[in-house]
Amino acid sequence: MSTQPATTARISIRPQTLREAYDPPANVLEVDVINPETHGVANKRFTDYEVRLRTNLPVFKTKESSVRRRFSDFEWLRNELEKGSKIVVPLLPSKAWKRQLPFRSDDGIFEDEFIEERRKGLEQFINKVACHPLAQNEKCLHMFLLESTIDRNYTPGKVRNT
Amino acid sequence: MPPTNASNTHNMASTSSNLTQDKQLQDAKVSIKTDALLMKKSLDKIELLDGIKHASDMLNKLSSIAKMNNVDVPMQLSPKNYYEIYMNVTDELRHLETFMIDEFQKGFKFDDLYELVQYSPAIIPRLYLLITVGTVYIKIQEYSRKIILKDLVEMCRGVQHPLRGLFLRNYLLQCTKNLLPDCVVSDNEEDGDINDSIEFILLNFSEMNKLWVRMQHQGHTRMKEKREQERKELRLLVGTNLVRLSQLESINVDLYSSTVLPRLLEQVVNCNDEIAQEYLMECIIQVFPDEFHVKTLEMYLKACTNLHEDVNIRNVITSLVDRFIKTTVKLDTDETATEQQATIFDIFSRQISEIISSRPNMAVHDIVALHTTVLNLAIKCYPDRIDYVDKVLEITDTIFNNMNLDHIQSNSQVSKELIKMLKIPIDLYKDILKLLRIKYYTILYEHLDYVGRKTMCQYLLNNALENETKIESPDDADGLLQLINPLIVDSSDKPADYEQDAEDFIEEQTLVARLIHLMQSPNLDEQFLIINLARKHFGAFGKDRIRYTLPPLVFRAYELAYNYKQTSEQDEKWDKKCDKIFKFCFQTINALIKAELPAELAFRLFLNGSQVLCEIAYENCENILYEFISQAIALYDEDIATNKFNSISLIIGTCQKILHIFGEENCDSLRQNCVNRAAKLLKKPDQCRAVALCTNLFWNCKPRHSDGVSLRDAQKVNECLKKCVKIAAQCVDTSAQFELHVEILNYYIHYFEMQNENITIDMLNELIAKIKQDSTGLDKSQNECQMILEQFDRSLNYMRKKSIVFDGILF
Numbered sequence: 021m022s023t024q025p026a027t028t029a030r031i032s033i034r035p036q037t038l039r040e041a042y043d044p045p046a047n048v049l050e051v052d053v054i055n056p057e058t059h060g061v062a063n064k065r066f067t068d069y070e071v072r073l074r075t076n077l078p079v080f081k082t083k084e085s086s087v088r089r090r091f092s093d094f095e096w097l098r099n100e101l102e103k104g105s106k107i108v109v110p111l112l113p114s115k116a117w118k119r120q121l122p123f124r125s126d127d128g129i130f131e132d133e134f135i136e137e138r139r140k141g142l143e144q145f146i147n148k149v150a151c152h153p154l155a156q157n158e159k160c161l162h163m164f165l166l167e168s169t170i171d172r173n174y175t176p177g178k179v180r181n182t
Numbered sequence: 183m184p185p186t187n188a189s190n191t192h193n194m195a196s197t198s199s200n201l202t203q204d205k206q207l208q209d210a211k212v213s214i215k216t217d218a219l220l221m222k223k224s225l226d227k228i229e230l231l232d233g234i235k236h237a238s239d240m241l242n243k244l245s246s247i248a249k250m251n252n253v254d255v256p257m258q259l260s261p262k263n264y265y266e267i268y269m270n271v272t273d274e275l276r277h278l279e280t281f282m283i284d285e286f287q288k289g290f291k292f293d294d295l296y297e298l299v300q301y302s303p304a305i306i307p308r309l310y311l312l313i314t315v316g317t318v319y320i321k322i323q324e325y326s327r328k329i330i331l332k333d334l335v336e337m338c339r340g341v342q343h344p345l346r347g348l349f350l351r352n353y354l355l356q357c358t359k360n361l362l363p364d365c366v367v368s369d370n371e372e373d374g375d376i377n378d379s380i381e382f383i384l385l386n387f388s389e390m391n392k393l394w395v396r397m398q399h400q401g402h403t404r405m406k407e408k409r410e411q412e413r414k415e416l417r418l419l420v421g422t423n424l425v426r427l428s429q430l431e432s433i434n435v436d437l438y439s440s441t442v443l444p445r446l447l448e449q450v451v452n453c454n455d456e457i458a459q460e461y462l463m464e465c466i467i468q469v470f471p472d473e474f475h476v477k478t479l480e481m482y483l484k485a486c487t488n489l490h491e492d493v494n495i496r497n498v499i500t501s502l503v504d505r506f507i508k509t510t511v512k513l514d515t516d517e518t519a520t521e522q523q524a525t526i527f528d529i530f531s532r533q534i535s536e537i538i539s540s541r542p543n544m545a546v547h548d549i550v551a552l553h554t555t556v557l558n559l560a561i562k563c564y565p566d567r568i569d570y571v572d573k574v575l576e577i578t579d580t581i582f583n584n585m586n587l588d589h590i591q592s593n594s595q596v597s598k599e600l601i602k603m604l605k606i607p608i609d610l611y612k613d614i615l616k617l618l619r620i621k622y623y624t625i626l627y628e629h630l631d632y633v634g635r636k637t638m639c640q641y642l643l644n645n646a647l648e649n650e651t652k653i654e655s656p657d658d659a660d661g662l663l664q665l666i667n668p669l670i671v672d673s674s675d676k677p678a679d680y681e682q683d684a685e686d687f688i689e690e691q692t693l694v695a696r697l698i699h700l701m702q703s704p705n706l707d708e709q710f711l712i713i714n715l716a717r718k719h720f721g722a723f724g725k726d727r728i729r730y731t732l733p734p735l736v737f738r739a740y741e742l743a744y745n746y747k748q749t750s751e752q753d754e755k756w757d758k759k760c761d762k763i764f765k766f767c768f769q770t771i772n773a774l775i776k777a778e779l780p781a782e783l784a785f786r787l788f789l790n791g792s793q794v795l796c797e798i799a800y801e802n803c804e805n806i807l808y809e810f811i812s813q814a815i816a817l818y819d820e821d822i823a824t825n826k827f828n829s830i831s832l833i834i835g836t837c838q839k840i841l842h843i844f845g846e847e848n849c850d851s852l853r854q855n856c857v858n859r860a861a862k863l864l865k866k867p868d869q870c871r872a873v874a875l876c877t878n879l880f881w882n883c884k885p886r887h888s889d890g891v892s893l894r895d896a897q898k899v900n901e902c903l904k905k906c907v908k909i910a911a912q913c914v915d916t917s918a919q920f921e922l923h924v925e926i927l928n929y930y931i932h933y934f935e936m937q938n939e940n941i942t943i944d945m946l947n948e949l950i951a952k953i954k955q956d957s958t959g960l961d962k963s964q965n966e967c968q969m970i971l972e973q974f975d976r977s978l979n980y981m982r983k984k985s986i987v988f989d990g991i992l993f
Contacts (some may be wrong), residue, residue, distance in 0.1 A: 030336065038452040045399050052404075074403065104469040 027065045049075040051150050051165070053143035057088075057134045066090050067135055069142065079156050079179065085166045091115075093170055094142055100160035104176045107155055110148045113141025124172070198544055205265045210243045211270060218274035223575030225281045230292070234299060234311060237278050241307035243267050244346065261345060261412045268349045272356070275314055282318045296325075305340050312337060317357040327363065328374030328774070331382050338386075344400065345416075351390050352419045355426060358382075364432050364457045376432040380441060387423035388449045391462070394420050395455045413457055420458070421465045428469040438470065439478045447485040454493040463489070463498045472509040475502070479526060487540040494539060496551050503530070503555040506588035507562045525698070527570050530556050535577065546585065547595035553578045553920075554603040561610045568619055571607060575622035578603070582629050589675055592633040600630060604638055612649045614642050615920040618661040632668060632676045636690070639666040643693040646700055653701045656711040662697075665721040669694050670719055670727065691730035706749065709742055710763065717770060725777035732770055736787055739767050740794045747798045757800035763807050765790055772813075785829065788814035789836045796840040799887070807840060808848050815855060827868040830859055834875045841893060842884040849886065849893070853879045862908075870909040870922050874929050877902045881933065899933055900940035907949070917967060920956040923949060924974045931977060935987060943990040950992065952976075 052106040055070040076083060094112055101109045116138075119128040128134075149155050150165065157178045163170055219241035224232035235950045244267060246257040259267070267328040282292070292298075296319065299311035316334045319325045331580070338354055339789060341347040362379040398412050398667060400408075427433065442465070450462045459867040467475065473613070475482065486495060506513065506526065513526040524532075534556055538549050553574055553873055560570035578600075582588070590597045607617055616621045627638060643666065645651075653659050663670065669690055698716060713735060743763045750756040771791070772783045792810045795803055822829050834856050841849055856879055860872030880898040886892060903926060910922040927949050934941045953974060961965050 033336075033339075036392075038448070041388070042395055042455070043451045045396075048399070050402060125827070 097164045184441045238307040241310045245306040326372035344397040347393040417461045451488045456490040459493045472511040545601040550599040589631040635668040659712045695734045758802045785817045896938045896940040
């Protein structure tokens with residue numbers, strides 16, 4: 021007759037509350053790299069991007085921020101992280117030396133297609149970095165994401181915002 | 183692991199791989215086929231464990247992991263593609279299930295199978311296999327159904343990935359479809375009863391709902407729209423739980439209202455997600471039977487007050503009301519009628535207000551629409567309860583008043599919804615008089631602006647005309663005319679720049695004119711009141727309007743006079759009443775003249791009235807009749823400039839009919855007036871013909887009404903005809919002269935035959951000779967000439983045939 025099948029004895033679990041079931045997650049983090057703009061002329065010409073952060077992680081001072089950064093700022097961030105932490109920092113998109121040679125028939129690194137490709141690369145990079153729990157404690161990352169200008173003479177250190 | 187759920191960040195590796203969705207899908211399908219083949223081969227050899235191993239490999243595709251160069255790579259499957267893989271896999275899985283059942287029936291024992299499948303290393307295959315084996319265990323009835331079901335639904339918690347979890351649990355639902363206990367009390371405790379089934383489904387439902395709602399938080403914000411679309415595609419999976427519940431026959435109203443619905447609503451309300459709430463609330467309405475809804479209406483509507491603000495509550499309430507409207511279940515018990523318990527309508531009415539106050543940002547047009555659904559319910563389910571209708575309208579009116587909403591601009595959404603609402607009683611009652619019994623109908627209608635009210639008026643009138651609604655009492659007529667006021671007067675809120683297409687205006691006023699013909703009281707005195715009332719309403723508001731509205735009123739009055747004459751034997755005062763009617767008509771027609779409308783209209787109305795008067799011929803009607811005909815003649819003199827001949831012909835024709843009513847003095851005056859005007863026409867042929875027509879005034883009439891004196895005057899007829907000949911002689915155009923002579927000849931023939939002693943054969947012969955002489959100088963090739971000649975021949979032939987009468991004619 022009906023019996024219990026083998027191994028149906030389970031450890032009893034605490035039932036989930038409705039809040040636990042339905043509340044939005046507490047670990048949202050999104051960084052968008054968007055709106056590239058090219059400034060200046062001739063040798064002084066450069067492209068910068070809007071870096072927009074949206075998060076609810078308590079380690080960040082504000083829930084939303086928007087700053088403008090150029091490629092060299094990303095390079096600075098990567099260097100700081102490599103120096104200051106034990107993280108294997110992901111690579112940045114290529115510097116595209118070839119495109120920067122003189123006497124090109126096109127606009128080199130200011131071509132729309134190239135800028136879009138670089139934008140995607142930068143977005144991947146910053147998301148990987150910003151999502152890393154150790155990197156999230158680095159002062160340089162917070163400055164990069166939240167401060168309007170980067171102070172390159174800052175004192176490296178950890179952030180404790182919990 | 184990064185502490186984020188942003189999937190795009192940790193799926194970077196896969197985006198760089200070149201696998202497109204389709205390629206992944208095709209690969210997965212091929213690999214499923216291979217695994218399934220291997221599984222079936224093993225089963226053929228009765229190697230169950232090998233079979234399970236291959237099944238496990240196959241099920242791995244549902245983990246959406248692909249092997250690339252021996253490295254696990256997550257697949258990016260859309261819900262649609264995942265569904266396809268799911269269908270392929272579960273199809274093949276059925277072979278395994280059949281095999282196991284066969285083997286059990288052959289007497290094999292697999293006591294440890296349930297444990298064995300749990301050694302499968304990956305969670306997705308493990309749980310699919312557990313469910314498959316669990317179902318087999320239940321089917322062969324070897325083990326406790328109750329415990330297995332509970333275990334399965336609990337174990338599925340192991341998958342928290344929304345898409346995979348939803349499909350896994352859907353598989354659970356699919357497998358247990360006909361296996362859930364469905365009895366109130368079980369003979370065998372291990373078998374479980376209805377409560378176990380309810381717990382099973384409710385737990386599965388809340389878990390699925392959780393996963394479904396969570397999908398919303400997966401991935402980048404900018405993909406939100408796409409995710410919402412995908413979630414909507416998956417909603418059926420969640421809804422299946424409710425369908426299963428509704429299929430359990432042991433769930434009765436009590437169980438539903440005490441357990442099932444409260445716990446469903448708890449999940450729906452708390453998930454606080456508009457897509458889930460909108461779908462599930464609708465789903466509850468659709469899957470459960472009407473009598474359940476009737477009993478739990480209050481609970482359901484209370485839950486509605488707690489829904490997310492973005493939920494389109496209008497749709498939810500509308501489907502619920504539609505359900506109630508169509509149901510054959512009795513809405514209210516007999517006790518509710520007697521014991522003052524709340525009826526279904528009361529509950530709706532109260533809860534809708536609650537819902538509205540729970541949403542402070544609700545748009546006004548949505549509020550109106552909600553009340554419209556309740557109004558619909560009130561009229562359709564309680565056709566006799568006008569008080570219910572009044573209540574809904576009163577609440578809506580209060581809302582407008584609280585918001586200070588007046589002159590609601592037409593074409594605004596509020597106006598559109600309000601008009602929709604106000605049309606419902608018109609459409610459903612098919613009797614616009616009922617609207618007059620609804621106190622707040624007019625009050626609410628007054629909130630519309632001028633254009634909106636006009637739209638309503640036209641709708642209302644068209645409905646009355648379509649249904650041929652009879653307006654029998656003066657009160658109703660009065661109420662109705664007040665309601666359609668915007669069509670009758672220039673309201674104070676008529677926009678200064680309001681312009682209307684002329685055709686639209688005519689159409690609108692024609693509607694009002696047609697309404698007059700719907701006003702018919704069986705009581706003649708009341709009918710007179712109605713006509714007077716309408717006259718007062720139409721007043722003197724614009725000559726453009728009375729041009730269309732007053733003439734039908736005059737005709738209705740004429741009709742009433744006929745009716746009085748018919749009942750003259752029962753009503754002593756009928757002639758006095760008729761006198762009143764004609765005085766009313768006289769004034770009404772004069773109003774048209776004062777408004778300086780084309781005189782032709784009043785002219786014809788007077789002539790028409792004269793004929794009606796002489797047909798009714800009540801005592802002492804001579805004076806008013808003289809007024810009618812003399813007004814017509816005055817109009818002819820002063821205001822009619824064109825087509826004088828036609829007009830004088832009409833006057834002469836009318837006079838011929840009515841002369842016998844008059845005494846000698848009036849009679850002579852009228853005849854003389856006609857002759858004078860006929861002779862004064864501008865053109866000679868017109869003069870000639872008109873004077874010829876006047877001969878009728880001296881011959882063909884009935885004897886005089888007052889003293890019976892014959893109105894035949896042979897001498898005068900002769901004089902007129904002589905005058906005609908004289909006028910004809912003055913015509914310069916010979917063909918015209920010829921034509922006139924032929925016509926005059928016919929008059930002579932006519933009066934000769936009528937034995938007018940003043941007409942002699944000699945006169946006829948003289949005229950015939952004149953015509954023959956005329957005809958010699960004519961251009962006979964002309965068509966017109968030919969016709970006149972033919973006519974002349976016909977006249978001669980006529981006399982030839984009656985040669986006894988016309989003895990002595992020289993042909």
